[in-house]
Amino acid sequence: MKKLLLFFLISYNSVLLSQTVLNSYPLDFKKFDESNMILNVENTITHDVFVFATNTENITILKYNSALFLKSELTVPRTNLENHSIIGYSFSEDGNPTLYWSTNDYKNILVVKYYLEGKTYKMLSYNSPISSQFVISTFQKNNLFYIVTRDISEPELFVYVFKNGIVEEKAFDFSSYTFQNRKTQRISFNQVITENPIEKIELDEYNPLFKSSKKSKLYMFDEHIILTLDHNPNQTQVFDINLETNDISEKDFGQSVINNPRKLSNSFLYNDKIYQINSTQNELLFDIKDYNSGETLKSYKAIKNDTIHFKSSPLLIQGENQRTKELKNTSKFLQRLSYLDAGVSVFKNSQNTLVTLGGIPRIEKMYYTINDELYTWNNQTSSETVFFESTLNQNNEFVKFEQQPFALDNINYFLEQNRKLTLQNILRYKDFYILGYYDTTTKQYIMRKFTDGFTPEESLNPIINKAVFSKSFPTEKP
Numbered sequence: 001m002k003k004l005l006l007f008f009l010i011s012y013n014s015v016l017l018s019q020t021v022l023n024s025y026p027l028d029f030k031k032f033d034e035s036n037m038i039l040n041v042e043n044t045i046t047h048d049v050f051v052f053a054t055n056t057e058n059i060t061i062l063k064y065n066s067a068l069f070l071k072s073e074l075t076v077p078r079t080n081l082e083n084h085s086i087i088g089y090s091f092s093e094d095g096n097p098t099l100y101w102s103t104n105d106y107k108n109i110l111v112v113k114y115y116l117e118g119k120t121y122k123m124l125s126y127n128s129p130i131s132s133q134f135v136i137s138t139f140q141k142n143n144l145f146y147i148v149t150r151d152i153s154e155p156e157l158f159v160y161v162f163k164n165g166i167v168e169e170k171a172f173d174f175s176s177y178t179f180q181n182r183k184t185q186r187i188s189f190n191q192v193i194t195e196n197p198i199e200k201i202e203l204d205e206y207n208p209l210f211k212s213s214k215k216s217k218l219y220m221f222d223e224h225i226i227l228t229l230d231h232n233p234n235q236t237q238v239f240d241i242n243l244e245t246n247d248i249s250e251k252d253f254g255q256s257v258i259n260n261p262r263k264l265s266n267s268f269l270y271n272d273k274i275y276q277i278n279s280t281q282n283e284l285l286f287d288i289k290d291y292n293s294g295e296t297l298k299s300y301k302a303i304k305n306d307t308i309h310f311k312s313s314p315l316l317i318q319g320e321n322q323r324t325k326e327l328k329n330t331s332k333f334l335q336r337l338s339y340l341d342a343g344v345s346v347f348k349n350s351q352n353t354l355v356t357l358g359g360i361p362r363i364e365k366m367y368y369t370i371n372d373e374l375y376t377w378n379n380q381t382s383s384e385t386v387f388f389e390s391t392l393n394q395n396n397e398f399v400k401f402e403q404q405p406f407a408l409d410n411i412n413y414f415l416e417q418n419r420k421l422t423l424q425n426i427l428r429y430k431d432f433y434i435l436g437y438y439d440t441t442t443k444q445y446i447m448r449k450f451t452d453g454f455t456p457e458e459s460l461n462p463i464i465n466k467a468v469f470s471k472s473f474p475t476e477k478p
Contacts, residue, residue: 019410019435022068022447027438029055035078035085038423038445040436043091044143049429050097051436052086053445054078061097061114068447072116080123084110091143092164100145100162107131111165124165133158137200141220148218148225150198155189159225159243172241172248182233182261192216196231201269205428206347206408209387210360212268213343219269226269233265236274253294256285264342264359273297273396277344277357281334286310286344286357288396298396304331310398313389316358320383327386336386349452352401353394358387407433407450414450 029036039052048071051062060075084101091097092113101110111124133149136157140146145162155174160167174189181187199214201207203221219226225241236253253274255265260280268275272292278285286300302308308315308330315327317336327333340359347354361383391401411426411433423438423445433450 020449022449024444024446025062027053027445028443037086038425038438040425040427040434041089042429046095063116074114074116074119076121088138088145090145090162105131126167136198139200150193170246180232192229192231207345209343209345209358212345213341213360228267228269230266233263236267253289256287266343268344268346270346275344275346277342279337279342281338284334302330304334306330310390311388312391312401315388317384317386333386353392355390356387360385404453407452410450411435
């Protein structure tokens with residue numbers, strides 16, 4: 001399980017972050033290697049918070065109640081778990097956790113249930129077919145553990161559902177559906193998702209542009225997986241994968257018409273709405289459509305000689321390892337965007353819907369042969385990211401609103417100022433976030449509470465790169 005952190009810029013004069021130390025626990029990690037891992041997670045039914053901490057010798061489990069007081073703890077030897085790492089977790093009806101330990105190739109998955117009351121555990125082995133497939137995503141939903149994979153050659157997705165030591169495999173065949181590229185030429189499902197790897201989108205969390213700009217996105221709802229495909233700039237192709245009935249249904253959402261073969265487009269699904277971006281060097285279109293009816297609820301447009309009237313931030317550009325700068329006008333923004341992968345990300349706070357529109361560096365695959373062997377390498381066409389923010393009210397109308405920093409922005413800044421902290425893990429809990437980390441100086445695992453906004457003492461002027469924060473599990477492993 002990997003955590004991708006940011007390269008972001010925040011401009012602060014004097015900082016007292018919206019954060020509080022919740023608790024700490026002594027852990028002695030004698031040496032640091034790839035076996036060290038700490039996860040901070042929530043049982044979404046009981047709202048207990050668990051910490052799973054492992055090194056080469058032991059696994060320690062801490063259980064906190066909803067008030068974040070330590071209720072119980074368990075430390076057991078890490079026996080028979082060599083060459084395995086944690087890929088996920090779930091909770092049983094009795095409230096006890098199960099951890100899923102896997103080899104790097106997913107050939108062998110060990111399912112270990114831990115009983116905190118009796119200080120024992122039970123281990124089962126699952127020799128899975130996953131090793132012959134590509135892993136798209138691993139994630140938790142409703143206290144269950146899911147692995148989503150794709151077949152190497154057949155137009156199929158597989159969903160593995162782990163519950164109470166039982167694994168249920170579900171297969172979904174896309175061979176009966178039609179896929180076209182921007183030239184309306186027919187292409188295969190496997191070609192679509194091979195050229196555009198599927199990205200798992202987190203519900204009710206901010207998804208940075210480097211995730212939301214992907215052309216293939218997966219959203220997990222209760223008993224439904226929604227797959228959106230934007231490989232064809234003329235439309236968003238949507239598949240509803242029903243995990244109860246094992247059925248697939250299709251919807252298409254056409255993009256606004258722009259007569260330019262170099263146009264860019266993408267979409268984002270949020271709260272039963274499809275948000276679509278469509279742009280060229282000359283114009284930018286932003287549409288909001290009802291997911292259920294397909295009705296266009298609102299459309300915004302800007303051309304290169306106009307001011308973008310639906311933005312609530314400056315037009316920003318950031319190069320790799322460079323400070324964020326402001327672009328002077330719409331023309332320069334659209335010109336820069338035309339060389340990037342366009343995307344839109346949507347997130348709601350207690351008042352408004354916050355939208356980030358922009359683009360990240362485009363990665364193009366280059367193919368070449370040596371002695372009849374085919375090789376690929378990734379070519380990055382640009383190192384710049386451009387973006388701006390827009391704020392919408394409940395009627396999808398633009399409102400002028402000076403956005404205060406999110407809790408995640410405050411976490412990012414805290415980590416930037418405390419680079420010696422390690423094994424960081426971020427958990428959204430109730431109406432705030434918990435940052436957990438290991439302090440190598442005090443040899444303690446510490447949890448801090450972070451909230452949105454400034455503290456009363458702060459006088460801050462943030463410029464935040466919304467392209468670059470994420471927490472993720474392994475993806476696209478053969």
